[in-house]
Amino acid sequence: MILTNMERCHVPQVAALEKRCFCDPWSEGSIASELENPLSRWLVALEGEQVLGYVGSQTVLDESDMMNLAVDPAFRRRGIARALVCALIEQLRKMGSRCLTLEVRASNESAQALYACLGFVQVGRRKNYYLNPREDALILRKEWEK
Numbered sequence: 001m002i003l004t005n006m007e008r009c010h011v012p013q014v015a016a017l018e019k020r021c022f023c024d025p026w027s028e029g030s031i032a033s034e035l036e037n038p039l040s041r042w043l044v045a046l047e048g049e050q051v052l053g054y055v056g057s058q059t060v061l062d063e064s065d066m067m068n069l070a071v072d073p074a075f076r077r078r079g080i081a082r083a084l085v086c087a088l089i090e091q092l093r094k095m096g097s098r099c100l101t102l103e104v105r106a107s108n109e110s111a112q113a114l115y116a117c118l119g120f121v122q123v124g125r126r127k128n129y130y131l132n133p134r135e136d137a138l139i140l141r142k143e144w145e146k
Helices: 008-021 028-034 080-095 109-117
Strands: 002-005 040-047 050-060 063-071 099-105 121-131 134-143
Touching: 002 080, 008 028, 008 040, 008 050, 008 063, 028 040, 040 063, 040 080, 050 080, 063 080, 080 099, 080 109, 099 109, 099 121, 109 134
Parallel strands: 063 099
Antiparallel strands: 002 040, 040 050, 050 063, 099 134, 121 134
16 A cells, blocks of 8 residues: 555546545545645555546645545455555644544544544534434544644
8 A cells, every 4th residue: 555645637536435435525526626735645555557546635834624524335454544644644743734634424423443442532512413313523633733
């Protein structure tokens, strides 16, 4: 498996993964537009030319927000999500960011366990953040030294 910056050629596979993994997926156009956004950083996990997973973030000043993280269901439980988040944090740190914040469904215990293992802590809750199905989001944050 190789981790690399997302490129235009990866967008169709990332959009297809969005549809498989999320109730309210981003469109191919929305994902492609992130490549033009200077605030964005998106990484993909590849096996050959197949996208196994991806992570996306946006950074303003020295604070980053994880927008999306997904791994193909056929490739889960293999450390891909962990590798993507760790690689993202390393890149963000080098860019001068000092923290990463994210929202996770209150019912997504496996994702919460991963984030806790990586040092994220809950700093808040957004009532009814997710609409399909309606559910609260936990706000998690990890800080580090620049």
